[in-house]
Amino acid sequence: MPDLEKPLWTAEAIASAVGGKLEGADADVGGLTYNSREIRSGDLFLALKGARDGHEFAQAxxxxxxxVALVEHPVEGGAYVVVPDTLKGLEDLGAAARDRSAAKRGAVTGSVGKTSVTQAIKAGLDLAGKSHASIKSYNNHIGVPLTLSRMPADTERAVFEIGMNHPGEIGPLSQQVRPHAACVTTVGPVHIEAFADGEAGVAREKGAIFEGLVEGGVAVINGDNAYADIVKQAARDAGAVLKIFGTGEDADARLLSFDADPEGATVVAEIEGQRHAYRLAQSGVHWGLNSLCVILMLRALDVSLETAFEALADFAPLAGRGETRCVAHMGGHFTLIDESYNANPLSMKAGFISLGARPIAHGGKRV
Incomplete structure (x- = not known):
């Protein structure tokens, strides 16, 4: 429920932020959405244009x-703010939310692992103070400004997922977020059809996440990836402070070992010049590097190492992204690893490697 003492917005504040005029009475606004079926009492309705024109659903x-509604022309049924372009209005509202808050902001992209890493960072931010983050996979030209617009003014730290399916998409989204730290989880053959030079083009596009960094911002990069040099150059071009995770001796967070077990895994790593062992609730082998990415991002957002370890120990796999469950059958039971959310060569390979590394009972088998 929205905090009635401190509303997310008021209708007048929305009108001011987007350069529009409120037609109707001022009101407290507790949330916002473009889906009329998700409206809760006191929300802002965004009449965006897509496969259907959102204005058709204003009455609903x-x-x-x-x-109140954000619209491009007058509508019946309630108060509204008119702007020339509702998507641009949403972007303006997101920028206003960003600028009114003192929150430290992080941004996450990568060919795989974006959502899980984003939510793992959020778990650490939750323990450190008042936090805010993308929900689901709200990582595109609508999801990013929507997530910004939903950020309360008193947020202390926030993390945003940024995705892409065509060239030139990530840079502008990063400029909207203006992150203090940004990471590229990895680069692989995902959306390569949109780039003439394949994965190298994907790497350059992923590196565009550093274009929006604030001055002195931190770039967290997977040093083990084949395209790390391209991503590092993008970070240098943006004037970022580079922080590398990987297995190489030059990594700021260096993976030394990863041992999976039925309850998760134990990671041994060298972080900030010190050797540490910590627990994960995840058993997928890719979480060795993912966890180091999360740790470097949390450190860049002023979260302690101890808090990062605590968050990772409790962060369970998301549905369809490595979640496990015990399934009973006539002969006993088996463990199902659910990686059904998405598939590409990187995620499939990680899934197979993780299955192969997972311990099984005597006489058991992996399928």
């Missing part, structure tokens, strides 16, 4: 309790 949004 008001009937569901919307306090």
């Amino acid at each position: 949004a008001f009937d569901a309790g919307a306090a």
Whole structure:
């Protein structure tokens, strides 16, 4: 429920942020959405244009309790703010939310692992103070400004997922977030059809996440990836402070060992010049490097190493992304590893390697 003492927005504040005029009464606004079926009482309804014109659903949004609508022309049923372009209005609202907050902001991209790493960072931010983050995979031209616009003014730290499926998408989204730290989890053959030079083009696009970094911002990079040099150069071009995770001796966070077990895994790593052993609730072998990425991002956002370890120990796999469950059958039971959310060569390889590394009972087998 929205905090009625401190509303997320007011209708007048929204009008001011987007350069529009409020038609109707001012009201407190507790949330915002472009889906009229998700409206809660007191929300802002965004009449975006997509496969359907959102203006067609304004009346339904008001009937569901919307306090105000952001529109491109007058609508019936409630108060509204008119702007020339509702998507641009959403971007302006996101920028206003960013600028009114003193929150330290992180941004995450990569060919695989974006959502899980984002949510693992969020787990650490939750332990450190008042936090905010992307939900689901809200990582595109709508999801990023929507997540920004939903950020309360008193947020202390926030993390945003940024994705892409065509060239030139990540840089502008990073400019909207203006992160203090940004990471590239890895680069691989995902969306390569959009780039003439394949994975090298993907690497350059992923490196564009550093374009929006604030001055002195931190770039967290997978040093083990074949395209690390391209990503590092993008970070240098942006004037970033580089922090590398990987297995190489030059890594700021260096993976020394990863041992999976039925409850998760134990990682041994050298971080900030010190050797540490810590627990993961994840058993996928890719979480050795993922966890180091999370740790470097949390450190860049002023979260202690101890808090990072605590968050990782409790961060369970997300649904469809390595979640495990015990399934009973007539002969007994088996463990199902659910990696059904998505598939590409990198994620499939990681899944097979993780299955091969997972311990099994005597006489058992992996399928």
